[in-house]
Amino acid sequence: xxxxFAYKPVLLLILPAALWAYIQYRKSGSGLSYSLTxxxxxxxxxxxxxxxxxxxxxxxxALVLLVFAAARPQLYNVSSxxxxxxxxxxxxxxASGTMRALDFTLxxxxxxxxxxxxxxxxxxxxxxxxxxxxxxxxxxxxxxxCPLTMDKGLLLSLVDKLEIGMAGDRTAVGSAVAIGxxxxxxxxxxxxxxxxxxxxxxxxxxxxxxQAAEAVKAFGVKIYTIGVGGKGPAPFAVKTMLxxxxxxxxxxxDEEMLQKIALIGGGRYFRAGDSKELSGIYDIIDKAEKxxxxxxxYFNFKELYLYFLIPAFxxxxxxxxxxxxxxxxxx
Numbered sequence: 001x002x003x004x005f006a007y008k009p010v011l012l013l014i015l016p017a018a019l020w021a022y023i024q025y026r027k028s029g030s031g032l033s034y035s036l037t038x039x040x041x042x043x044x045x046x047x048x049x050x051x052x053x054x055x056x057x058x059x060x061x062a063l064v065l066l067v068f069a070a071a072r073p074q075l076y077n078v079s080s081x082x083x084x085x086x087x088x089x090x091x092x093x094x095a096s097g098t099m100r101a102l103d104f105t106l107x108x109x110x111x112x113x114x115x116x117x118x119x120x121x122x123x124x125x126x127x128x129x130x131x132x133x134x135x136x137x138x139x140x141x142x143x144x145x146c147p148l149t150m151d152k153g154l155l156l157s158l159v160d161k162l163e164i165g166m167a168g169d170r171t172a173v174g175s176a177v178a179i180g181x182x183x184x185x186x187x188x189x190x191x192x193x194x195x196x197x198x199x200x201x202x203x204x205x206x207x208x209x210x211q212a213a214e215a216v217k218a219f220g221v222k223i224y225t226i227g228v229g230g231k232g233p234a235p236f237a238v239k240t241m242l243x244x245x246x247x248x249x250x251x252x253x254d255e256e257m258l259q260k261i262a263l264i265g266g267g268r269y270f271r272a273g274d275s276k277e278l279s280g281i282y283d284i285i286d287k288a289e290k291x292x293x294x295x296x297x298y299f300n301f302k303e304l305y306l307y308f309l310i311p312a313f314x315x316x317x318x319x320x321x322x323x324x325x326x327x328x329x330x331x
């Protein structure tokens with residue numbers, strides 16, 4: 001709960017009230033009328049002055065309370081109703097043996113392609129807080145690592161646990177697209193997206209990438225494809241008798257296949273040769289597939305002016321009672 005005043009400028013009236021109280025206080029003390037005058041003998045001049053100012057103090061307090069009441073104090077809280085027309089996104093990530101290539105860098109250090117992909121995909125997931133995202137991992141086989149979920153913590157932990165070769169060393173691109181589309185086909189969402197990332201050529205599985213893409217198109221799913229890896233031979237860490245050294249091997253990235261898949265799926269193909277390009281690609285996809293978010297805020301108020309107004313009137317009555325009885329002023 002928060003405290004506010006509906007008419008904040010009214011609070012400025014405290015200044016003239018304080019000025020009036022100061023002027024009244026500076027005036028000469030008032031006389032006292034009291035039948036048992038012998039009991040006043042023990043009072044000093046200063047005590048008499050303080051007692052004579054009690055009605056002024058009471059009235060000043062009443063005026064301050066009246067100003068607060070007039071400013072209309074309120075307690076309020078805010079509740080919100082967030083509605084989003086989310087995007088359903090399946091991420092299909094290649095974890096085959098060629099993802100061991102060390103042609104990517106993070107913080108100026110060589111890392112495997114999969115390590116770089118995990119970092120960039122993690123950043124992408126964090127940005128899409130209102131979307132359901134799932135994960136398909138593929139190599140020789142393809143399987144759903146995580147179904148569509150809003151639990152980004154779970155998804156990020158599963159991405160972090162991805163390992164090269166966990167689905168086999170070959171590349172079943174068609175199977176990955178087919179499984180990803182199966183997770184999306186029966187869902188009702190503003191848009192359904194499949195993002196396929198690979199660094200190789202389809203050489204495993206029983207369905208071709210083109211056939212899988214046609215099925216995806218029929219389900220209303222848009223496909224983005226990303227080809228990973230630089231041009232030319234890629235460096236791999238190889239253990240030898242003299243220790244670990246880099247050996248350069250050619251990795252056969254089938255860009256023509258990825259372009260066809262993206263064309264069939266109504267999306268776009270990207271080539272990522274390093275970490276910066278890869279991050280930029282996911283930024284482009286993030287901006288292209290925006291989630292519509294509508295948020296309404298509701299303010300609930302509780303009026304508090306009576307908590308100031310009633311004590312103010314009580315103080316005014318006390319002042320009147322004091323000035324007409326024990327502290328009555330003699331004209």
